[in-house]
Amino acid sequence: MEKLIHLTLRVWRQPGPDRPGRFHDYPSGPVATSLSLLELLDLVNERLTLNGEEPIAFDHDCREGICGACGAMVDGLAHGPKSETTLCQLHLRDLADGGLVVIEPFRALAFPLIKDLVVDRSALDRIMAAGGYVSVDTGGAPEANVIPIPQSDADQALAAASCIGCGACVASCPHASAMLFVGGKVSQLACLPQGQPERARRVLAMVSAADREGFGACGNHRECEAACPKRLSLRHLARMNREYLSAR
Amino acid sequence: MAEPEAGQGRQMEGRARPVRLPFASTVFSQALMAASGAGLALFVLLHLLGNAAAYLGRAAFLAYARHLHGLGPLLPAMELCLLLLAATHVVTGTMLTLHNLQSRPLPYRVKAIRAASLSSRLMPLSGLVILLFLAVHVPAFRRPAGPSAELVRITLSRPGMATFYLLSLAALTSHLSHGLWSLFQTLGIVAPRYDQPLRRAAVIVSLLAGGVFMLLPLLALVWPDFLR
Numbered sequence A: 001m002e003k004l005i006h007l008t009l010r011v012w013r014q015p016g017p018d019r020p021g022r023f024h025d026y027p028s029g030p031v032a033t034s035l036s037l038l039e040l041l042d043l044v045n046e047r048l049t050l051n052g053e054e055p056i057a058f059d060h061d062c063r064e065g066i067c068g069a070c071g072a073m074v075d076g077l078a079h080g081p082k083s084e085t086t087l088c089q090l091h092l093r094d095l096a097d098g099g100l101v102v103i104e105p106f107r108a109l110a111f112p113l114i115k116d117l118v119v120d121r122s123a124l125d126r127i128m129a130a131g132g133y134v135s136v137d138t139g140g141a142p143e144a145n146v147i148p149i150p151q152s153d154a155d156q157a158l159a160a161a162s163c164i165g166c167g168a169c170v171a172s173c174p175h176a177s178a179m180l181f182v183g184g185k186v187s188q189l190a191c192l193p194q195g196q197p198e199r200a201r202r203v204l205a206m207v208s209a210a211d212r213e214g215f216g217a218c219g220n221h222r223e224c225e226a227a228c229p230k231r232l233s234l235r236h237l238a239r240m241n242r243e244y245l246s247a248r
Numbered sequence B: 001m002a003e004p005e006a007g008q009g010r011q012m013e014g015r016a017r018p019v020r021l022p023f024a025s026t027v028f029s030q031a032l033m034a035a036s037g038a039g040l041a042l043f044v045l046l047h048l049l050g051n052a053a054a055y056l057g058r059a060a061f062l063a064y065a066r067h068l069h070g071l072g073p074l075l076p077a078m079e080l081c082l083l084l085l086a087a088t089h090v091v092t093g094t095m096l097t098l099h100n101l102q103s104r105p106l107p108y109r110v111k112a113i114r115a116a117s118l119s120s121r122l123m124p125l126s127g128l129v130i131l132l133f134l135a136v137h138v139p140a141f142r143r144p145a146g147p148s149a150e151l152v153r154i155t156l157s158r159p160g161m162a163t164f165y166l167l168s169l170a171a172l173t174s175h176l177s178h179g180l181w182s183l184f185q186t187l188g189i190v191a192p193r194y195d196q197p198l199r200r201a202a203v204i205v206s207l208l209a210g211g212v213f214m215l216l217p218l219l220a221l222v223w224p225d226f227l228r
């Protein structure tokens, strides 16, 4: 027999950007702990739809923790209480039976709310468009071992590249800063030979794009690192700071 | 159930108005904070050594103070440097704090903390307390004419003043315990292997410094013959 639990979901409902929002309570009834929280929201939405009510809007896509589409605050924590986990990978077994579960959208000046739990995270795309790429012409695919890269550099670049752009760093930061996101990309490309030609321009452009979008400044609170489902290290942020200061 | 509240979407309007940016960028401003903070912290530690002379008695304290005044034109030069460092730190810190306050116009109704320390979140507040403290402390104890042990004893033996000193020093301890680690991260001087030790060292150094500073008003408060 599967274990069943009862939860009360307290979900932020807001019909649109310029309409007032408020919390609504939804009792789950008995539900299997093998369900994910998003699957429970699906169940609640089926009920709401059958009753002719508006279902809860939330973002999701892969539901296997790799795309970065999902994200909300669960009991005040980005992606919920389980560490190194996206919201879609949060299961009811990770929550306390009989408890109240408060679900709130990511909040930041740079993440305007669209509806309920859905916020507009395109500010992150605009930061990426400002310099998070390599545009040098590299010709056809060269022989893999032609460019020697030290293993530790490759490892760090790969770790930095694991960012899925979910925005949990911004959501959890007391200053709503996006610098771990920026730092991940800057650090990744600064570690690799392909990133060298545009190295200085990239970091200056990405930092000023983040500032323009209205993200806060990093105060080294370390909330981003703890909330990141991929556990991006703060060392990437430090490398970005170094890159920035030497680029100026 | 919560009261209906204004929509976060109103932040759209916030987006349209330019966000006030401190200096070149947030990253540059943070670097200014770190560099000026490091300079100020260095001064604080030197100041601490000077104060420690008071524990050796009145003669040692006066000898230290005379030595300081014997530096000649070096003293006003150091004072000017300190003033510039402090001005940079306070102005940049104020602008950054204002910028950060705008970055989440609608606060979370429920927010939990995973990693941030109390002292990191209290930086603007502890900084403000230090500023207030300096506004009282510097005019009271700055004596271009020469040192006076009586002045120190009389000032610090007043209970209200001693309490103010102790609270301010607690703020300084808190400010340093985050700042002494944070400045390395901000300036990009880090090696992951030394990150934990550095964090611990920052807390230990600030607790030690705070403790030695605090002993002075404590002694003056309970021991009438202190520095006599």
Ligand code: HEM
Residues within 6 Å of the ligand: A217, A218, A219, A220, B030, B033, B034, B035, B036, B037, B038, B040, B041, B042, B044, B089, B090, B093, B094, B096, B097, B123, B124, B126, B127, B128, B130, B131, B175, B176, B178, B179, B180, B182, B183, B184, B186, B187
């Ligand atoms: C003896 C006096 C002081 C020392 C030694 C000191 C030292 C520091 C250090 C080392 C930092 C860390 C910088 C970083 O994160 O990279 C810092 C941050 C900060 N200080 Fe001070 N400080 C002092 C006085 C003040 C005063 C008077 C104020 C304001 C009125 C202030 C406001 C701040 C603020 C707001 C921050 C945080 C900046 C941020 O990370 O967003 N500090 N301080």
Ligand code: FES
Residues within 6 Å of the ligand: A059, A060, A061, A062, A063, A064, A065, A066, A067, A068, A069, A070, A071, A086, A087, A088, A089
């Ligand atoms: S839905 Fe893809 S990461 Fe959660």
